[in-house]
Amino acid sequence: MKNLTQDQWKEAVENTEDAVILDVRTEEEFIEGYIPEAKNIDIYKGQEFLDEVNKLDKSKTYYVYCRSGARSAQACALMHQEGFENAYNLMGGITEWDGDIAK
Template identity: 60%
Template sequence: MKELSQEEWSEQLKEDKNAVILDVRTDEEVEEGYIPGAKIIDIYKGQEFVEEVEKLDKNKNYYIYCRSGKRSAQACTILDQMGYANTYNLQGGFMNWHGEVEGDD
């Protein structure tokens, strides 16, 4: 896992053709808005989270975020332990995100 600042995350994501954005927040949090293109898998779902993650391509680069950066750091650790090569945690999470947002009416 690499911790990336908002700027680093945004810049690296733009250049990465092998990127997958993972939102590990709850459905209620996602309703407040999300980063466009994000795949939503709630880390609080425990075993269901692990089962969903197992379906993902281990050769992709995963840019993971939550509300504040704590759950996404946990998610990065889980993916790392499952053999995913590249995981990137968004420091400060969605609450500090200044990029594009979808779904926040």
């Protein structure tokens, strides 16, 4: 897992053909606003989170975020344990995001 700054993360997402943006916040947080194109899988759901993550294509590159960067760092670590080689954490999370927000 690698932590990326906002600028590194944006550039990587734009330049990665198979990029998947993954929001690991709660559904309630997600509904309040999310980074466009993000898929929401709530890390607080424990085993259900792992079950959903394991349905994802491990060959793709995942850009993971949460509110502040802590849950997404944990999610990246869990994904790595599950065999995902390319999972990147957004440092500062959506709180520090200065890009577009969808609702």
